[in-house]
Amino acid sequence: MQSLSTLSKIDDLKFFCGDEKITIQPKFQLKEAIFIGGTYGPFNSIEQCDVPFWLALELKRKQKCHIIVPEWLQADNLEKSYTTELAKKVGDPYEVLPYHYIEMATQLLEYASDDIPNVVKVRRLLEDLWTASITAGTSMIELNNLTGMELHNIRPIITQALTQFQTLSDSMLSQ
Template sequence: MDPEEVEFLGEKEIITIVPNFNYGIINLISGDIGPFRAGLPVKVPMWVAVNLKQQQTCKIQQPDWMDIDFLEELRETEKNTQTFTKMPNEHYMALTKSILNCASDDLIRANEIRTLVKDIWDIRMSKLRSSVDLLIKETASYAAVDNLTMMEINSVRPLLPHALDQIYRMKKLQGPRIGSNSTAGQSSRMSYSFRS
């Protein structure tokens, strides 16, 4: 799965808009949306919100997790812990990018939101790179990384399987010398797992 596919999945996330038009229920394969009443909030998939915003027929309501105080607290938590913090939305990066690109005028303190989300992303990517580096240096055979989002996992996907395959081959060539202190019957097969 490439980043565009992850962004595509993120566009299915439900957000709230305030339309400036009236219309009945729209039947989609993924489910019904609407009815639309001018001035009344309605929940729609992100891709519908972007489309309506581009036509200037709605305002996008700022998601609760895009609150500045919440994002500042999340950034500090992420910075001060070694593990990954659970994110408020699986597709936080794709949603932030989409909303800021088409509806920054609908957000309160949009530039600060952009900076905070980018800071959080950078901190998490730094942790992820360090974790992968440590995994490879220690020739570990298993990594359990909780609370990663699909986009974050996708960022290491091109490198990690190849690196782990090479480590497995080196262990296999070195034979019984590696893991001689390990318990008998333990498999030397390399495995890795990412849990989001």
Template sequence: MAFPLQRGITPPEIEFLSEMELVTVVPRQRLEGLELLSGPTERLLPPQRATLPLWLAILLKRQRRVNIVPPHWLHPECLQIVLQFETETNEYTDAFSPPPRLPGQPRPGGDNRRQPTTTLPRPKYTLDGERYYPTPPFLPQNTALATSETSETDKEIALPYHWLEVGNMLLDAASDDLTEPDQIRRLLKDLREVRMSKMRKGVDVLDTAAVGGGGVSLTGVGAMEIGEMRGFVAGVVEGLRKIGASREQARREQLAEEGPTQGYTQDDDDDMEF
């Protein structure tokens, strides 16, 4: 007998989707562009940097044809800043650090007149000519920005949507290209534990969310975190709904047994007769 499929997307499927994230590579050999289903890739010409999907970059890395440039957020200093932000900031004690800005989204609380060129919205077109704007994993949230493209003040320290998957895959396949991989692995583990504990604390508000009185804020939560907690949260909400339905049914049965005249006094009967 076959086992029933798990509801929602599974963690292996989330990891498979994250392999479409774009990363920056430094080629070591010349390679012509490839025609892929997601579109043509850039021509690799050493030592010029290029942007490739993560799965292709890992494949070429294992063949020793490229070196992968880690994204800005995957450096130990940036991860330490995010970890301190998650644990020490009063505003985000029970919330999550803000996600990266979307293309064209202004910087909150800053001067919006000058934006780096990498954040401008770049629409793409389907085969039918329809325009659309890409979303993760088709956003350059894991590419390494060149010094000429952005300054230090424009570099944004934020965890992207597939931060956990991309970080673990780069640690496994390209640890020699990362700065202090052991410290990065430790910081990723600490971040995961802190953020998962915050999600478990959010179970307290699920009682209200189950009856339609509120919801759980998931702003800044990553794809793998949602996938791992989906089954637990869905089970808790379903259980709370059943408990609420049984309580409502018991209350209705109690009202039916008491009858419509329950609670009336003799004075009420005299007023009705008058």
């Protein structure tokens, strides 16, 4: 079972991705919408526009837009990312995906799955990519020649990090 503090951290991550920009196809007409964080628009059904992720999700919940699937979330690009992740060796850089790709993808799968082509394949590829990424990340950690005191000092940090990885993985798989 996930602790309250772990759940709040996941909610925090979902909140922080809210300012990421995403493209929508509005189903309504409006010159502009003014919010504390900025002014967005114009909104019309013949023109796509970029809005913050939080606004896109809110409009989608109200059935006021279609969300245009980001390139990184398209099945063919996820396959490429997955293949790259599997071929990665120690020292190779991480695959370049948006900083909040997991948080955004899980919310898009939850609230906008009807806008995602090949949604079942996309969901599977995201799970595979996440698993490969976590596996690669943990296998790249090398802790050679540590003293007992050094191990004692870093053990809680590593344990907490691995617990967070597992919690995020479980959260993604349960949605």
